[in-house]
Amino acid sequence: MKNLICATILAAFGGGLLGATPCLAQDTSLAAARELYVAAEYANALNMLTALAGANTSKTDLQTIDLFRALCLLALGNTTEANKVIESMLTIDPLYRPDTTDLPPRMRSAFADARKRMLPGLVQHRYVVARAAYEAKNYAAAALGFQVVLTGLSDPDLGSAGTQPPLSDLKVLASGFHDLAAKALVPVETPTEPPPPLAPPLPPTPAAPIIYSAEDGNVVPPQTVRQVVPPFPGRVLLAGAATIDVVINETGGVDSARTITSLNPQYDRMALNAARTWQYKPATLNGTPVKYRKRLQLTIVPDAPQR
Secondary structure (H helix, E strand, C coil): CHHHHHHHHHHHHHCHHHHCCHHHHCCHHHHHHHHHHHCCCHHHHHHHHHHHCCCCCCHHHHHHHHHHHHHHHHHCCCHHHHHHHHHHHHHHCCCCCCCCCCCCHHHHHHHHHHHHHHHHHHHHHHHHHHHHHHHCCCHHHHHHHHHHHHHHHCCHHHHHHHHCCCHHHHHHHHHHHHHHHHHHHCCCCCCCCCCCCCCCCCCCCCCCCCEECCCCCCCECCEEEECCCCCCCCCCCCCEEEEEEEEECCCCCEEEEEEEECCCHHHHHHHHHHHCCCEEECEEECCEEEEEEEEEEEEECCCCCCC
């Protein structure tokens, strides 16, 4: 059995499977991995193939590497990890179908079983991604995504599932959105109009003032002049805290206040109303008053138990 697998892998490296990726065939590391396959040193070959799958590896090369990683794992009897590699390949490209001419029967069965098991879920996920691209008006990505969905729905590995809900309904939706996305990609010709008369240039819009914060170490923070925190209405049974942000302007007043962490809706409103009346000595940058964002935490503690 070992010799049969070894001969199959050798044929794959020298034949059709690597013929489509000549850049890999010229790689000395991959050539060394081939020699390890020939010698049936599958564990060493697996380590070398894993090292080849770098960040700059192209999609086609990575598919070839992963295919042989799965072959190696099957030869080692590690069916679980081999299936994980196959599932990862199909997750990246649901339409991927390897050339089974030189693959051993176990590898052909593993791929066929994985495609039948995963394809319905992968097709539905690709539809969700394509629909999100369409909603974001990324029509090129949407059209491509819906085409992948339609091709996947026509795959024979889906069997009868492709003709029944929810996949049968998905086919109608994907077809309609694909046509809409493709139509949106076609530029609409607009009639040429004479250019409008030249208008005087608008005055430049003044830049909005920068709002500094505690992250700006060269800014002197504001100093509190009046910061009255309202008491919590009613009894406090549990400790808690509300966090609010206030923007202090160049005169020390509060321009705006907003809740970051809520404690209680009623108390949040009371705290924000109070914050807009607070007064500070403004923050300064090189002696010049500047706007400053300050974050405060308002903590409440439980009332003392009544005797």
